[in-house]
Every structure is written in C-alpha cells, then in structure tokens.
Amino acid sequence: MSKSLQEICYENIMMQIMSLPPLMQEMITQRTIKHIEKRAEKKLRRKIEKQVSEKILHRFVEDSKILIPEMIDDMEEMRQTGRYRKNNYYNTYKNVSKNTIDSCSVISDHLYNNRYQ
Numbered sequence: 001m002s003k004s005l006q007e008i009c010y011e012n013i014m015m016q017i018m019s020l021p022p023l024m025q026e027m028i029t030q031r032t033i034k035h036i037e038k039r040a041e042k043k044l045r046r047k048i049e050k051q052v053s054e055k056i057l058h059r060f061v062e063d064s065k066i067l068i069p070e071m072i073d074d075m076e077e078m079r080q081t082g083r084y085r086k087n088n089y090y091n092t093y094k095n096v097s098k099n100t101i102d103s104c105s106v107i108s109d110h111l112y113n114n115r116y117q
Helices: 005-018 020-083 098-115
Strands: none
Touching: 005 020, 020 098
C-alpha cells in the first residue's frame, strides 16, 4: 500500500527531528504539544459555542411560539374592550429569560400594529 503525501511529510519531519540533539528534540516536541493543545482547545471552544448558540436559539423559538400569540391576544382584547390589562409576563413565565420576553414583546407589538395599518 502506498503512503499518502501527508504520511511521507510526517515521516520526513520525524526523521529530521530525530537527527537533532536530545535537548532540541525535547524543545520541538514540547512546543508542538502546546500548539496542538491550543488548536484542539480552540476547536472544542468553537464547537461548544455553536452548540450553546443553537440551544439558545431553539429555546427562543419554542418560547416565542407561546409568548407572541398570547401577547397579540392580550393586545387585541385591550383594543376591543378598551380596558388596559397589563400582564406581567416576567412573573407568569419565570423560566423564560427577560431578553426573550422583551424580544417577543417587540415582535408582538410590531406584528399587531402592522395588522391594523
């Protein structure tokens, strides 16, 4: 079986390192290990950040499916009855972040106002 170009390069580098004095070999090895660790850490961090972002987005979408229709219904009820009934969504939905509730409020207000323009 023939070797890939990458394997040949690795072997060539290894042979060059092995021909160096032991102290130089160790310096190169330690520096290479540190470089590989940093690279792996960056890769892992990016992967974790992506997963967290996806979870946050998914949760926002799920929460907004509930909040936005409820907020629009409340606005419609206030328009029809003339009574101002302020729901405290922060207390009602304690497990939902305040940023999500605020964002849903802005979206609901925009959707509701565009419906009646």
